[in-house]
Amino acid sequence: MDIRKILAAAGMIMTLSCGTALATPSTQIWIPSPDVKGFKDVHIDVDNYMRLSPKADAGPNYYNLGVSAGVLPFENVKLEVGADMIVSGFQNDNQADNHPFYFNAKLGTPEDGFGIKGLPAFAVGAFNLGTYDRPDKGLSTRQNIVYGLVGKTFPVIGRLSAGGYHGSSRALATPGNPSGTDNNNGILASWDRSMPEISDKLWLAVDYMSGNNYNGEISVGGSWAFSKQASLLVGVVFFNPFYNISAADNGALPGGKPALTTQLDISF
Template sequence: MKKITKILSLATMLMMAATGVAMATPSTQIWIPSTDVQGYKTLHLGIDNYFRASGVAKSAPSPSSTRDANVMDIGLTAGILPFEKLQMEIGVDYLVIANNPNDNHPLMGNFKIGTPEESLFKLSPALAFGMYNIGPTQPAGNAPFVVSGQNIIYGLAAKTIPAIGPVPSLGRVSAGYYRGSKNSFQDTRLDPSKSQNQGVLLSWDRTMSEISDKLWMAVDYMGGNNVMGAVNVGVSWAFAKNVSVIFGYDIYKEKALAGNNTFTTQLDINFP
């Protein structure tokens, strides 16, 4: 028990150190968090780019008259618990939205605690709880055009649909809910007293082993009529045991807030 307490205390201190300096993404599907957690002593490097599929969305915030801003996110996430049935990761990301003068805190933190499937009892789902985009709360006047200080807290459950006889597994389904900072999800152009700072999280993912064990597909959804609400589809190819790339497309629910849809490439590298 003392060892567990010491590890959790160290994790908390590291997380606070990361968040004290100021979006960070935990282990994800394409857009939303997943119930996956980085293994103990695994360091994960993620380099995510979001390229606009077209020019300026109608009424979208953009300093340019030709195209909404692209986004780049570079992040490190580490697994810190040496237990099979209780896992934890912490991370920090540097996220840059091109030509955005309102976002003064590009460095942000995240953490996640989770249990894998069947760790609690037979047929139990995987469970995860965490926070991301942790950082100083932004002034309400900056919202909704910044991600720093969204301070999104979430919970998720996931279950793999088992194979039945000759019918292969249909993949894994996940469902959960999130809530974020009211300031960061306000649309001050409409009504400063209202915010859309919560919604459902849904996803489906599957390794396409009929084609190749290196091929993975996913669809996910983040609810809420806010800057983060989106439907996302993508495929991933593992070029090596520890290196994979996701190629995806992001459809934003509120283009006036989030800008036009984006193509995304997400390079993931695990060490060791």
């Protein structure tokens, strides 16, 4: 099952803002999933990230309106492309709101593809492809994160996915991890499972993204399918829970305080 998320880059304000959101390919809760949309499958996503703290260093809320579609007419090799408009509600003079458009793409193969029983799903892609890069103004939305994932579904356990990513060190810079440091690489990992023991409409997931940047997180959540065309995911994103705050961070976690996310997925 693929749910957007999230994921999508509300650009990285290098030291001007605390937080981001991911430009959404098919996702788990926050990170990309191994799923790739089929030919002519079109999805509209309406995602919200609302901070669970009123503190000044909580980070901005984020609002994402995205569209994505499958564009290859093949069963075993699929390609999806997407675009998102992401804003923070114009909080705290967030300059990234002036450049709200982001793009993503993903190429992959499904589990048991090519008639090979037991073959995992594979996916490679890119997200947070922003449109603005002005280091002289302290802002870059071009995180340009490329990634690879492998996913496999096991009886009872559900699906396990793992992979890694690499992005722009400059756009992913934080006060405590400036450009040129190890701030633009990390791992991606997730568990997800449909819950037919409770209802065929219920799906649960946990995902993790490492890295000394605004996107590092652990998320937990679940989705309810109201129909074949509409589902709603509700979850919580905990940013950089294992991060060691340095003096340069001024006491604030990259990514900000935890956020409640709601993600409405409409399919055509």
